[in-house]
Amino acid sequence: MKIIKRNGAEVAFDIDKIVMAVTKANRVVEEKERMTDLQIRRISQSVQLACEQMGRSPSVEEIQDLVEKAIMAHGAFEVAKEYITYRYTRSLLRQSNTTDDRIMSLIECNNEEVKQENANKNPTINAVQRDYMAGEVSKDITRRLLLPREIVAAHEAGIIHFHDSDYYAQHMHNCDLVNLEDMLQNGTVISGTLIEKPHSFSTACNIATQIIAQVASNQYGGQSISLTHLAPFVQVSREKIRKSVEREMAVFGIAPDEERISRVVEDRLREEVRRGVQTIQYQVVTLMTTNGQAPFITVFMYLNEARNEQEKKDLAMIIEETLRQRYEGVKNEKGVWITPAFPKLIYVLEEDNVREGTPYFYLTRLAAECTAKRMVPDYISEKKMLELKVDKNGQGHCYTCMGCRSFLTPYVDPQTNQPKYYGRFNQGVVTINLVDVALSSGGDMEKFWQIFDERLELCHQALLCRHERLKGTLSDAAPILWQYGALARLKKGEPIDKLLYGGYSTISLGYAGLYECVKYMTGKSHTDPEAKPFALQVMQHMNDACKGWKAEHNIDFSLYGTPLESTTYKFAKCLQKRFGKIPGITDKSYITNSYHVHVSEQIDAFTKLAFEAEFQQLSPGGAISYVEVPNMQQNIDAVLELMGFIYDHIMYAELNTKSDYCQVCGYDGEIQIQEDDGKLVWVCPQCGNRDQNKMNVARRTCGYIGTQFWNQGRTQEIKDRVLHL
Numbered sequence: 001m002k003i004i005k006r007n008g009a010e011v012a013f014d015i016d017k018i019v020m021a022v023t024k025a026n027r028v029v030e031e032k033e034r035m036t037d038l039q040i041r042r043i044s045q046s047v048q049l050a051c052e053q054m055g056r057s058p059s060v061e062e063i064q065d066l067v068e069k070a071i072m073a074h075g076a077f078e079v080a081k082e083y084i085t086y087r088y089t090r091s092l093l094r095q096s097n098t099t100d101d102r103i104m105s106l107i108e109c110n111n112e113e114v115k116q117e118n119a120n121k122n123p124t125i126n127a128v129q130r131d132y133m134a135g136e137v138s139k140d141i142t143r144r145l146l147l148p149r150e151i152v153a154a155h156e157a158g159i160i161h162f163h164d165s166d167y168y169a170q171h172m173h174n175c176d177l178v179n180l181e182d183m184l185q186n187g188t189v190i191s192g193t194l195i196e197k198p199h200s201f202s203t204a205c206n207i208a209t210q211i212i213a214q215v216a217s218n219q220y221g222g223q224s225i226s227l228t229h230l231a232p233f234v235q236v237s238r239e240k241i242r243k244s245v246e247r248e249m250a251v252f253g254i255a256p257d258e259e260r261i262s263r264v265v266e267d268r269l270r271e272e273v274r275r276g277v278q279t280i281q282y283q284v285v286t287l288m289t290t291n292g293q294a295p296f297i298t299v300f301m302y303l304n305e306a307r308n309e310q311e312k313k314d315l316a317m318i319i320e321e322t323l324r325q326r327y328e329g330v331k332n333e334k335g336v337w338i339t340p341a342f343p344k345l346i347y348v349l350e351e352d353n354v355r356e357g358t359p360y361f362y363l364t365r366l367a368a369e370c371t372a373k374r375m376v377p378d379y380i381s382e383k384k385m386l387e388l389k390v391d392k393n394g395q396g397h398c399y400t401c402m403g404c405r406s407f408l409t410p411y412v413d414p415q416t417n418q419p420k421y422y423g424r425f426n427q428g429v430v431t432i433n434l435v436d437v438a439l440s441s442g443g444d445m446e447k448f449w450q451i452f453d454e455r456l457e458l459c460h461q462a463l464l465c466r467h468e469r470l471k472g473t474l475s476d477a478a479p480i481l482w483q484y485g486a487l488a489r490l491k492k493g494e495p496i497d498k499l500l501y502g503g504y505s506t507i508s509l510g511y512a513g514l515y516e517c518v519k520y521m522t523g524k525s526h527t528d529p530e531a532k533p534f535a536l537q538v539m540q541h542m543n544d545a546c547k548g549w550k551a552e553h554n555i556d557f558s559l560y561g562t563p564l565e566s567t568t569y570k571f572a573k574c575l576q577k578r579f580g581k582i583p584g585i586t587d588k589s590y591i592t593n594s595y596h597v598h599v600s601e602q603i604d605a606f607t608k609l610a611f612e613a614e615f616q617q618l619s620p621g622g623a624i625s626y627v628e629v630p631n632m633q634q635n636i637d638a639v640l641e642l643m644g645f646i647y648d649h650i651m652y653a654e655l656n657t658k659s660d661y662c663q664v665c666g667y668d669g670e671i672q673i674q675e676d677d678g679k680l681v682w683v684c685p686q687c688g689n690r691d692q693n694k695m696n697v698a699r700r701t702c703g704y705i706g707t708q709f710w711n712q713g714r715t716q717e718i719k720d721r722v723l724h725l
Contacts, residue, residue, distance in 0.1 A: 143165070179423035324366070375655070507558070560623075608627055
């Protein structure tokens with residue numbers, strides 16, 4: 001069994017250290033108050049047993065809490081007092097410097113918490129270490145200087161989660177929709193160099209990847225671009241290639257007919273489109289931004305976003321090539337084709353592509369094949385989005401999320417009275433732990449709503465801290481964002497304040513653990529007809545809170561289904577510490593993301609999507625649903641049937657399958673999770689390889705695809721998943 005030290009390092013459990021600590025406290029008290037050596041050994045053994053039953057690596061603090069309780073259970077209160085006094089004294093000494101040990105453990109690559117914090121970041125790499133070191137300093141400054149004590153205390157207790165405190169010391173925002181159209185059509189500036197409007201599709205793709213890297217280095221969340229903004233440059237290249245072909249023909253004295261010229265032009269154009277798309281795919285995968293990882297980038301594929309029929313056909317050509325290349329994958333260090341994590345792809349299901357016989361159904365079938373093999377694209381239903389995303393003029397809109405699931409709210413530019421989405425952003429997220437609200441109420445419904453309102457107000461104040469941190473930020477802080485078109489065209493030295501109000505940007509109230517919250521308060525899953533009304537009431541209550549805050553501050557607060565990559569583990573540990581292990585509520589090393597059906601609940605794919613659709617509607621700031629499926633590569637018709645159901649019933653959904661490879665033996669089936677000395681590890685079923693650095697595991701965990709370096713809570717959640725098809 002392993003334990004997690006305070007600096008994040010993972011070491012083997014040593015019962016003798018507990019025996020030694022209790023013995024020291026025992027020696028200090030009067031002889032008549034002392035315990036026997038046998039009692040001390042039994043206390044130590046009971047603590048060891050409790051740790052083993054956790055099913056994960058306990059922290060030093062958790063072990064010490066168990067020791068205290070065990071001593072008191074033996075009636076040795078004087079010994080317990082001495083033990084607690086010793087802990088407090090040591091705590092005071094540690095507070096003199098809160099970051100040194102953690103930073104040193106980062107440098108030496110033995111901080112297990114950091115290794116498992118982000119499945120797409122490798123903490124052994126210098127650039128990642130540099131980002132994490134800066135993050136530790138930011139967290140320390142945030143905790144000690146920038147946030148009110150009650151928010152820090154609530155965050156540390158797992159009552160709320162103040163996201164991305166490792167970036168909070170700087171004036172940075174969360175995620176955005178990059179206005180690629182403005183930057184490509186009107187030019188931009190990168191690192192002091194003027195980048196003019198490109199004269200070919202391939203050049204436009206190259207510039208797009210530079211913009212993606214620059215944007216990723218100046219914010220900390222996901223970003224999205226639309227392939228529609230690249231489509232006009234297909235025509236630019238077509239005209240350029242045509243002139244070149246005509247010159248070549250003239251040199252050879254050939255006078256071909258129009259049909260032949262067009263055929264040669266289109267063949268060369270397709271080759272350029274292939275190269276351009278390949279540039280985006282490979283550069284995104286291989287780029288490393290200043291935070292030590294590939295950009296969290298989403299690529300949006302929406303045919304009806306095109307402005308005319310020719311542009312729509314050109315966009316279809318780009319989408320087709322994007323899907324084909326993603327289906328193929330990328331090569332790992334062994335030269336084997338694997339599933340890359342980025343870019344994330346979103347394909348819009350529309351009337352002219354969703355059914356066989358429609359003009360662009362061939363793209364939808366290709367998307368289905370790609371999903372079955374590579375887990376992307378994910379799917380947005382134009383039909384449902386137009387119903388749900390309605391602006392003040394009564395017009396519905398279909399647009400991409402920012403990153404994995406964070407959606408902007410509908411917005412009409414007051415100057416033009418036209419809808420606007422690209423160039424907008426999210427200010428940040430604070431998440432409420434709904435499970436903690438329920439458990440703190442003890443099941444008393446009146447007390448539940450009282451505590452709920454208190455916790456929501458705490459989130460309200462924390463979100464205002466995020467807003468105030470951005471307020472007053474000058475455009476000079478990130479010129480690519482605020483001055484050169486990614487988000488705005490502000491003047492040098494101009495504050496970004498006007499972009500923080502009136503709905504231009506959003507700020508998100510996240511939530512987690514609706515399933516466990518409802519289960520504790522009603523005794524039933526929220527899928528049960530008797531419990532579902534309470535679940536919807538909880539969702540509506542949070543929406544009402546956001547509406548009230550918006551009216552008060554003229555800031556667009558919006559409810560967001562938090563992904564919880566590493567926070568799911570933190571929340572679970574905090575709940576166990578405060579309330580113990582409650583069967584079906586806190587007996588896992590994770591809590592359920594947002595409104596989702598519990599991962600272990602038996603439910604079919606169609607029922608799950610139809611059920612969760614109601615909750616997506618009540619999560620306007622961000623939501624995504626998924627179904628867990630087996631290998632579907634030989635059953636594409638079933639994938640298409642699911643996609644048709646998505647189109648008719650739910651706004652945004654994805655299919656989760658498996659895509660693994662063992663670099664030791666070449667096994668390309670599902671790499672499995674097994675328990676090893678109290679810890680969950682990934683194991684190749686063919687050769688037994690357990691070295692995570694010698695395997696490629698791809699699972700979708702939070703909207704994005706991640707790799708095998710998840711924390712124990714997330715790993716257990718993956719292990720517990722059941723198939724829905």
